[in-house]
Amino acid sequence: MKELVPPPPPPLVKDRQASVRSLFDRYVVPTYGRFDLTLSLGTGSFVWDVEGKRYLDLGGGIAVCSLGHAHPEITEALVEQSRRLVHVSNLYFQEPQGRLAQALVSHLALGKVFFCNSGAEANEGLYKLARKFGHDEGRFEILTAHNSFHGRTLAGIAATGQEKVKKGFEPAVPGFRHVAFNDLDAVREALSPATIAILIEGIQGEAGITPATAEYLLGLRKLCDERRMLLLLDGVQCGHFRTGRFQSFQRILEGVKAATGFEPDGLSMAKSLGGGFPMGAFWVRKAAHGVSLEDQLGPGSHGTTFGGTPLGCAVALKILEIIERDHLADHVRTTGDFLKSGLERLVKTYPSVLKNARGMGFMLGLELHERDAIPAFKSSDKPASLQLVNRLHTAGVLTIPSGNQRIRLLPALNLGQAQAETGLELIERTVKAIA
Numbered sequence: 001m002k003e004l005v006p007p008p009p010p011p012l013v014k015d016r017q018a019s020v021r022s023l024f025d026r027y028v029v030p031t032y033g034r035f036d037l038t039l040s041l042g043t044g045s046f047v048w049d050v051e052g053k054r055y056l057d058l059g060g061g062i063a064v065c066s067l068g069h070a071h072p073e074i075t076e077a078l079v080e081q082s083r084r085l086v087h088v089s090n091l092y093f094q095e096p097q098g099r100l101a102q103a104l105v106s107h108l109a110l111g112k113v114f115f116c117n118s119g120a121e122a123n124e125g126l127y128k129l130a131r132k133f134g135h136d137e138g139r140f141e142i143l144t145a146h147n148s149f150h151g152r153t154l155a156g157i158a159a160t161g162q163e164k165v166k167k168g169f170e171p172a173v174p175g176f177r178h179v180a181f182n183d184l185d186a187v188r189e190a191l192s193p194a195t196i197a198i199l200i201e202g203i204q205g206e207a208g209i210t211p212a213t214a215e216y217l218l219g220l221r222k223l224c225d226e227r228r229m230l231l232l233l234d235g236v237q238c239g240h241f242r243t244g245r246f247q248s249f250q251r252i253l254e255g256v257k258a259a260t261g262f263e264p265d266g267l268s269m270a271k272s273l274g275g276g277f278p279m280g281a282f283w284v285r286k287a288a289h290g291v292s293l294e295d296q297l298g299p300g301s302h303g304t305t306f307g308g309t310p311l312g313c314a315v316a317l318k319i320l321e322i323i324e325r326d327h328l329a330d331h332v333r334t335t336g337d338f339l340k341s342g343l344e345r346l347v348k349t350y351p352s353v354l355k356n357a358r359g360m361g362f363m364l365g366l367e368l369h370e371r372d373a374i375p376a377f378k379s380s381d382k383p384a385s386l387q388l389v390n391r392l393h394t395a396g397v398l399t400i401p402s403g404n405q406r407i408r409l410l411p412a413l414n415l416g417q418a419q420a421e422t423g424l425e426l427i428e429r430t431v432k433a434i435a
């Protein structure tokens, strides 16, 4: 795998950070608590801020930048396709969308794909699929897990198993209830005659990195088969080779005999699919419970203007081609194992700061003690996760906070071995300074 050579840093412009920030203060709806960092340039797994400081990007735009920043072949694919055809309505056929759907199906199982623009929208499609499937029986309820995250639309926050995203936006869209994650009995007990589907993430991302167990996935499949329900997976963050397999369930079920032939009924994708080009999609299994599932959503039942444009699909096809050509799935496995064992070593070496390391492939989490248990963090009212992320910025590395006590590493799938080593060194230096 070729490592990209970084370009020279951008020219120094005095007070650029303050001037950009003032634009946000004045004109951008303040839905995000942003870090004090203004980024202007990126190559591979490096980004630069407006003051010319370089950062190793281990956050990957929250699992989006599958091939890092400014990948020359992605730029080329964008330019090439934009010369031919950027957008046509979904009222017409076009080749890139058909070819991308075929490629995604080839990584899953027989079925079809619907294209949209984001993870929340991909999940919305799954909710509609489930409601359509259960409609004539009067079944509409979808069970999801505590600590899940499924997006910020009204149905997305109703589906998400975290109170903080719902607060202030009541009344909630009806038809969603939450159960404990990785607990089959909890699902069994929660079932009602109206329940039609179960939706979970293969690896929970937003509330810390928590993989589903193989037993849980297999148990859910059995339950759905017995009760004529759909098993829906949210692969928005944990999908697209982030675990070293196309989808996390494929990695989790590797080597499990009883998993032969395991298929979910629907699966959502976004984030890494377009590598920074906004894209979402859901895959639906060919048939389930004796009916054609892939054609449940017929003409006029669902749509979106920008879903699956020739431009977006050309980019996504190029990303898949590069992942395969450069053997990035294997690379993610080996480099992910290297990163995880490095993080585990840090947990052992600095037990006063770190509690555990979790995850697989390039979806890794590091859990910290509570703020008040870390003397260097005690005097600030910011949670431990934010304080560590800020200190890592000072050290020159980007990571993603997750709740109050966890940080996540979701780097580009082509993060080089040397860069992984640098990342671990920078994290160790930062943790050591507060231990």
Ligand SMILES: Cc1ncc(COP(=O)(O)O)c(C=O)c1O
Pocket (backbone or CB within 6 Å): 062, 117, 118, 119, 120, 121, 123, 149, 150, 151, 152, 201, 205, 206, 234, 235, 236, 237, 238, 270, 271
């Ligand atoms: C598991 C999961 N599902 C859905 C979403 C929503 O995706 P989007 O922000 O593209 O709507 C996210 C976003 O972080 C996610 O992590």
